[in-house]
Amino acid sequence: MSLTSYLVELPILGKLTWDAMRDPIYDYIDYNKDVEAKIIDTPVFQRLRRIKQLQLSYLVYPGAEHTRFQHSIGVMYLAGVFSSHITTQLVRKLGGYDIDGYKADILVESSRVAGLLHDLGHGPFSHAFEEIILSNKSLRAKGLDNHEKLGLLLIEYTEISKILQEAEEKGLDNIGDVVRKLLAAEEPREPILRLYRKIVKAWVYPADIMDFLMRDSYYTGTREYGSIDYQRLIRGSYPAEVGSVYEHIALDTKCLGALRSYLNNRTQMYENVYFHPVTRAFNRLLSEVLRGVDEYLGLTEAVERLGEGDPSAYIKLSDEYVYAKLLDLKDQKDLPSDLREKIKMFLYRKNPWKRIGADHKIPLIALGGRLDPAILAFRYMKRWVKDLEQHVRSKISAKLxxxxxxxxxxxxxxxLHPAPLSSLVEPHVFYVAHMRGGEMVDVKPYSIISFMVNEGIIPRIIVRAYASRTAIRDKELFRELGRIVDEAIDEFFNISTLAGGITL
Incomplete structure (x- = not known):
């Protein structure tokens, strides 16, 4: 499937200069030199070459050295293919290139550029940086608490803003405004932009997620988990008119098998790659290191300066930058000795934590309730995880x-939720339709929860306990600790049979 097959129907995009680059996932990625190549060649975008896509997964999967740069280009391509398909359907239905006040070309190119820029604001080590640095009180108070907000600031305060402005002068009207609305954390007011935002991100199978599942599984060598029929999902998707507006995407019922496979494989990737026990242990160590070196490296300060309109310090931040600084800091005598030791363990892959007991996968069973129990578990995770940890520790203290x-x-x-939790803010966000003669009939909402229950796809919580290696050198103590932890976790979740779980 290629974007170029749609260009004849999009006159403005057809006048742009197009080229292609090779890619291991899609073979060839189309891009234009008028807007996209100029953005790719900016220093702020090139910085993504120095931020790994999977944070620390390379410590477990040696091939996981790919970057946010590669992923961002992949999302641009997939968002282009997806948006071109949806736009073609809208042009045919509406009989023209004006779609709710927007030119068809603008909607497609804005989706592509939004896909290209969606990860622009990520800091070094991506989500770890977000969880440790961006979550501190001072940055939260200033509204600088996630990479989406930082990405919009980088667009505003770098040459990307000028590139988008020049594109508008060449006929891509309002592209800058549309791109910003598609990238914002909040949904756009315009229904048609909410539709295109789903194509890029924040939906059941957006371009962002489809690309990272396929790309991450390729580079980690776990292709069996990332096997997604993205072409069938896209080809089977149509703009659904609900309440006289086009805001939703409907999936042909013939493609529900591809959706089932996608949801299952997404769960497998999270369990076996993203939440790999060794990776999670190193993430814990990385969090402690980032928190300890924040002031020395000026991480929070760089974010604050970006918020004030100066992106220069933030643009320097990358995985490579932090690694280079840590190599200097590990022997710096004015650092606390425990922090120096953690830095060395991180740099030289010395895992200070050992998993104890079993992996506990607690099913979250929906019994026809309005809300998905996994959403509730996710929403209140900090609270119940704290209670769980206290329960486990009290049992250990009582017995040891x-x-x-x-x-x-x-x-x-x-x-472990098969569908992105961010896409499930409403009970019905998913539409299905029967296709007859190229037209949708019987368009109706289908609860993603009901679909998963019908298909036997059950969300789960995965719980693991870890102990410091220095504290469990005694093998008998290690085995006894594992038994105590397993019993405590089972008791906390009231698991008495294999069918046990959390229900609504």
Whole structure:
């Protein structure tokens, strides 16, 4: 499937100069030299070459050295193919290139550029930076608490803003405004832009997620988990007119098998790659390191300066930058000795944590309720994880006394949800339709929860406990600790049978 097959129907895009680059996922990626190549060649976008896509997964999967740069270009391409397909349907239905006040070309090119720029604001080590640095009180108070907001600031305060302005002068009217609305954390007011935002991100199978599942599985060598029939999902998707507006995407019922496979494989990628136990342990170590070196490296300061209109310090931040600084800091005597030791463990892959007990996968069973229990579990995760950790520690203390300290134990909990939780803010965000003679009939909402229940796809919480390696050198203590932890976790979730789980 190629974008160029649609260009004859999009006159403005057809006048742009197009080229292609090779890619291991799509073979060839189309791009235009008038807007997209200029953005790609900016220093702020080139910075993404120095930020790994999978943070620390390369410590487990040696091939996982790919970057946010590659992923962003892939999302641009896939958003272009997806938006071109949807736009073609709208042009045919509406009988012209004006779609709710927007030119068809603008909607497609804005989707492509939004896909290209959607990860622009990521800091070094991506989500770890967001969880540790951007979540601190001072940055939250200033509204600088996620990479989406920082990405919009980087667009505003770098040459990308000028590139978008020049594109408008060449006939791509309002592209800058549309791109910003598609990238914003909040949904656009315009229904048609909410439709195109779903194509790029924040939906069940947007370009962002489809690309990272295929790309991440390719580079980690876990192709069996990232096998997604993206062409069938896109070809089977249509703009659904609901309440006289086009805001939703409907999937042909013949393509529900491809959706089922996508949801299952997404779960497998999260369980086996993104939440790999060794990776999670190193993420814990990285979090402690970032928190400790924040002031020395000026991480929070760089974000604050970006918020004030100066992006220069933030643009320097990357994985490579932090690694280089850590190599200097590891021997710096004015650093606390425990921080220097953590830096060395991080740099030289010395995992300070060992998993104890089993992986606990607690099913989250929906019994016809309006809300998905996994959403509730996710929403209140910090609260119940704290209670769970306290419960586990109290059981250990009661049975082992002072043989192990509380600070030597931590519990890691994550939600294994087949669908992106951010796409499930409403009970019905998913539409299906029967196709007859190229036209949709019987368009209706279909609860993604009901679909998963019918298909036997059950969300789960995965819980693991870890202990400090220095505290469990005794093998008998390690085995006993594992038994205690397993019993405590089962007791907390009230699991008495294999069918146990959290229900609504």
């Amino acid at each position: 006394g002072n043989r192990i300290n509380e600070e030597d134990i931590w519990v890691d909990s994550n939600t």
